[in-house]
Amino acid sequence: MSALLEVRDIHTAYGQSRVLFGISLEVAPQECVCLLGRNGVGKTTTMRSIMGLTPPSSGRVTWKGKEITGWAPHRVARAGIGFVPEDRRIFAELTTWENLDVARQVAGRPGGWDIPAVYRLFPKLEELRDRPGGFLSGGEQQMLTIARTLLGNPELLLLDEPSEGLAPLVVEQLLERVLELKQKGLTILLAEQGVEFSLAVADRVYVLEKGEVRYSGSAASLRDDAALRHQLLAL
Amino acid sequence: MEPSFLFGQFLGGLTAAMFLFLIASGLSLIFGVLRVLNFAHGSFYMLGAYLAFQFVQWVGPRTEGFWLAALGAACGIAVLGGLVERLLLRHLYGREELYQLLFTYALVLILGDVAKITWGTGQLSVSRPPSLEGSLNLLGVIVPHYNLFIILLGPTIALIFWFVLQRTSVGRIVRAAAQDREMLSSLGANVGMVYTGMFMVGSFLAGLGGALVTPTQSIVPGMDVAIIVEAFIVVVIGGLGSFWGTFLGALIFGQVLSFGILIFPRFSIFAVSALMAVILIVRPWGLLGRPLR
Numbered sequence: 328m329s330a331l332l333e334v335r336d337i338h339t340a341y342g343q344s345r346v347l348f349g350i351s352l353e354v355a356p357q358e359c360v361c362l363l364g365r366n367g368v369g370k371t372t373t374m375r376s377i378m379g380l381t382p383p384s385s386g387r388v389t390w391k392g393k394e395i396t397g398w399a400p401h402r403v404a405r406a407g408i409g410f411v412p413e414d415r416r417i418f419a420e421l422t423t424w425e426n427l428d429v430a431r432q433v434a435g436r437p438g439g440w441d442i443p444a445v446y447r448l449f450p451k452l453e454e455l456r457d458r459p460g461g462f463l464s465g466g467e468q469q470m471l472t473i474a475r476t477l478l479g480n481p482e483l484l485l486l487d488e489p490s491e492g493l494a495p496l497v498v499e500q501l502l503e504r505v506l507e508l509k510q511k512g513l514t515i516l517l518a519e520q521g522v523e524f525s526l527a528v529a530d531r532v533y534v535l536e537k538g539e540v541r542y543s544g545s546a547a548s549l550r551d552d553a554a555l556r557h558q559l560l561a562l
Numbered sequence: 563m564e565p566s567f568l569f570g571q572f573l574g575g576l577t578a579a580m581f582l583f584l585i586a587s588g589l590s591l592i593f594g595v596l597r598v599l600n601f602a603h604g605s606f607y608m609l610g611a612y613l614a615f616q617f618v619q620w621v622g623p624r625t626e627g628f629w630l631a632a633l634g635a636a637c638g639i640a641v642l643g644g645l646v647e648r649l650l651l652r653h654l655y656g657r658e659e660l661y662q663l664l665f666t667y668a669l670v671l672i673l674g675d676v677a678k679i680t681w682g683t684g685q686l687s688v689s690r691p692p693s694l695e696g697s698l699n700l701l702g703v704i705v706p707h708y709n710l711f712i713i714l715l716g717p718t719i720a721l722i723f724w725f726v727l728q729r730t731s732v733g734r735i736v737r738a739a740a741q742d743r744e745m746l747s748s749l750g751a752n753v754g755m756v757y758t759g760m761f762m763v764g765s766f767l768a769g770l771g772g773a774l775v776t777p778t779q780s781i782v783p784g785m786d787v788a789i790i791v792e793a794f795i796v797v798v799i800g801g802l803g804s805f806w807g808t809f810l811g812a813l814i815f816g817q818v819l820s821f822g823i824l825i826f827p828r829f830s831i832f833a834v835s836a837l838m839a840v841i842l843i844v845r846p847w848g849l850l851g852r853p854l855r
């Protein structure tokens with residue numbers, strides 16, 4: 328199996344404050360991999376390291392066999408990695424449609440995603456097309472931020488805590504959409520704190536603790552083994 | 563006081579306002595997108611004036627070559643701005659704002675000296691282009707055609723910018739860059755290019771303002787600092803980073819200055835400064851601005 332994304336022993340810091348201590352992970356084509364761990368263990372920082380937003384101080388990130396460590400974020404995006412950040416980061420003063428238009432204009436890759444296609448995935452967005460992003464609900468913003476990233480035609484989606492702060496019903500709808508994306512062949516690296524969302528979509532998991540990988544294995548083994556789950560996540 | 567006299571004051575204030583708008587809008591755009599307060603903006607304005615003078619010498623004074631000279635000067639300043647952003651300022655993003663302020667202040671000193679070395683310390687002047695040499699009697703006030711041109715140019719430029727920012731994809735990308743640079747780059751945009759582009763556009767406006775002001779006032783060392791103070795007052799009144807705020811701020815500044823002169827003949831800037839102080843206390847983010855995050 329040759330990995331699509333390979334992260335080897337990365338160390339990442341914010342200035343003086345060191346956060347990641349040698350994270351290694353792999354994501355194979357069409358796989359859905361989840362980074363599990365409590366708040367502050369380094370899930371977001373791992374994604375930011377891959378994306379080039381906070382480049383690692385050592386270690387390497389390899390994409391389709393090519394080293395991309397330290398690339399500027401726009402080059403990483405154009406190489407096919409799409410980032411959906413945890414705090415959604417909608418351009419609040421732009422309308423839904425304007426948010427999508429910006430994403431479409433700056434996308435550097437051809438592919439099947441265009442605005443009608445993301446409207447088909449999230450029909451609600453079409454109804455809300457003229458509403459400023461700042462006036463969307465949390466769930467609507469989450470749809471918009473995923474749609475926006477899809478317009479860049481990524482092969483790998485970094486999905487950072489999509490269920491955070493959303494009502495259970497909304498989370499369920501979102502889960503369906505993510506499963507749909509997975510069925511379409513999109514590779515996904517997900518970050519989650521809880522097991523509900525993650526174990527429903529993930530094939531494999533890495534459990535992080537204090538900037539290190541504490542456990543890695545199949546999602547099924549974690550799903551079936553309540554004791555292991557309890558030990559790893561103290562749930 | 564006669565109505566025609568008051569109307570004359572009003573038109574004078576309007577002309578001054580439109581010049582100020584040209585310059586302050588560049589300052590405000592650069593701040594809005596890059597979050598850099600460029601002290602050297604006034605120096606770009608001054609260099610625009612000197613360059614226009616130089617180009618006019620080459621194409622021939624008192625000819626329609628003036629327009630070419632003005633455009634060439636503005637483009638030259640845009641290129642200068644682009645180089646400054648690319649080669650120097652870029653390294654200061656992410657540092658404390660104090661460094662950026664100190665850097666742009668150092669630029670003020672350097673560019674001021676460059677201008678003195680190149681063009682001397684005397685007064686230089688440029689004539690109006692022949693097509694706008696005449697004047698018009700408007701309700702009893704003699705208004706030079708050139709001033710009317712400036713009064714019309716201000717709103718035209720404002721509308722063009724409004725249209726580009728609100729109604730085009732490029733404008734939407736610029737607004738997105740102003741809101742969240744990191745997110746925009748994650749979507750695939752080379753935000754560094756957007757920054758350079760905006761800095762060039764802002765510098766172009768400063769250079770254009772400097773070039774177009776030459777037929778109405780002489781070019782002297784020190785005009786850089788004088789204008790940057792005024793431009794700062796304008797953006798503080800209107801709201802830093804707010805486009806229409808800058809327009810409104812310039813209109814208010816022009817009128818307060820123009821009528822303030824009648825009330826406090828020797829302290830006309832006092833009225834404007836007092837207004838700025840009041841606004842800073844009541845609405846620190848300016849009339850149409852928004853509180854900074």
Ligand SMILES: Nc1ncnc2c1ncn2[C@@H]1O[C@H](COP(=O)(O)OP(=O)(O)O)[C@@H](O)[C@H]1O
Pocket residue numbers: 341344346364365366367368369370371372373
């Ligand atoms: N911008 C930052 N500056 C300094 N420290 C940060 C920054 N962002 C996150 N951290 C720290 O890095 C650690 C890991 O954070 P993060 O990667 O966001 O974890 P997670 O996504 O798993 O909640 C935390 O201790 C957090 O306080």
Ligand SMILES: [Mg+2]
Pocket residue numbers: 367370371372413487488
């Ligand atoms: Mg996080």
